[in-house]
Amino acid sequence: MSTAPILQARGLVKKFGKVTALNGCDFELYPGEVLAVIGDNGAGKSVMIKSLSGAIQPDSGVVELDSQPVHFNSPLEARAAGIETVYQTLAMSPALSIADNMFMGRELRKPGWRGKYLRQLDKSSMDAFAREKLNELGLMTIQNIRQAVETLSGGQRQGIAVARAAAFGSKVIILDEPTAALGVKESRRVLELIQDVRSRGIPIVLISHNMPHVFEVADRIHIHRLGRRLCVIKPSDHSMSEAVAMMTGAMEPPKEVQAA
């Protein structure tokens, strides 16, 4: 790929006390691609992702969005820049409704004086929008858009978190284990959604332990090991067992794809 990366990181370092989570980690995401990130538990995938999404500030290293250096001090800043993330913990308020959660931090106000002076929320449009997005994702088993998130199953919650990111992400969408809690049908919907989002030209970072899913949708696979990028492979050049072998240290990565 000759175009410049849309999201890039160079030499990220993050230490928590004596634990080194990121040890000079590099990262590149090119426009329009699906980049899978795989790695063993504790390899530092989530810390890297959180550094990109503003939830963690790395000790050193640079993050560039559209070739411009950026410093996200909070997820809100990353979101304002167009990076939308679905975290493993899903980041939802259990007692609030589905619509409340989808619009948390970017609520719609009623048009006219009721929105301007009374700051009244436009609940009906938010409900309608949330309903539409959930239908797109095939989450039709949800009966009431105003029901509290805590009344939903784990899979339904995950579906809502993914729908939220897909609905609002404008530049980059990061999905941390989006299919981990989902059923077969819902997983399929998420994979279709990923392809759908890619066809709209928005690149996706997909963190997953599910090799069949990774090999199905990814254009490139970033293999993370011991706090840094080990290599980047193409799913067409390698088998799943080779990828797992590299990720766990059972096999040396091929020379030509080794990261600097």
Added chain:
Amino acid sequence: MSDTDGANSDAGKLSYESVLKDAATNVAEFDQDESFGRKLQNWLHATPAAVPVFVLIMAVIVFGLILGSKFFSPFAMTLILQQVMIVGITASAQTLVILTAGIDLSVGAIMVFSSVIMGQFTFRYGIPAEISIGIGLMAGALMGFINGVLVAYVKLPPFIVTLGTWQIFLAANFLYSANETIRAQEIEEQAPALQLFGESFRFGGAVFTYGAVAMLVIVFLLAYVLRNTAWGRHVYAVGDDQEAAELSGVKVKNTLIQVYTLSGLICAFAGWCLIGRIGSVSPTSGQNANIEAITAVVIGGVSLFGGRGSILGALAGGLIVGVFSLGLRMIGTDPQWTYLLIGALIIFAVTVDQWIRKGTA
């Protein structure tokens, strides 16, 4: 690694998924043969103020039946409103803080100190009462702001912060006022604005003080803000799961500081009303305000764990206490019975809260 079984068919759908094209697509429907208890649980979950409002109505009916028209009169009803005015206002402030999973033990201290500032600025420095009131309100907001900064930025537990500031504000109140009371007569002659919320107007047999009306206005205003504005939703989200709120784009620190500052401002306003209620400015007044406010909030069904409950519930909680005190006093029982019953109500309210949560976990 059963996961890698599909390795041979890298592209396209996995084989076990091919049957999905026949999957059902209609919205899930279930036979609603749930038990009454279960339905009640779900309804209460959606309507947290229902229990206290129900208890309130029952209490009014029971005392009405026992005492007849002596209790069930516009005069007695509005008397209850007057008596719960201070509790109602401080409970509103307390509700805001408790919704964020915090607690404000300094509400009483902020209230009294603010009222003393209003009084002393008027009488010691000769500042016009209206300006002194403004200064007192700002002082209350500042005290709340200090609480908020300590909670949000220094990240101390709210209980510890406000346990500390409670002592500090109360001590500052005594030191500043030199333990001196400004008598009601002086205030009436020189600065009647301080007593504004003690004044009343009649409406038939009902006697409304401006303070009681102000309490209702504050409660309904906050109820609107919590329910219908983005800020209100953020207050709930912060109390529900702070980390999730942060990740989904709520400015948690700002929200916390705003909540504590607003709480301080409302408490200062309660201090102004307090002058109207007791007539004088006394640094020793309002000693029970803390416990009474927390009691009203808890009886009102607001969860001490944050994120659940409503301000109308807290008002109902305050009114329940008011109805019990007045009703039992009219019957002529020992006032200790009031405390005994209120203690039982607190335990009942928290039991109901736990039950409601269990239903949806």
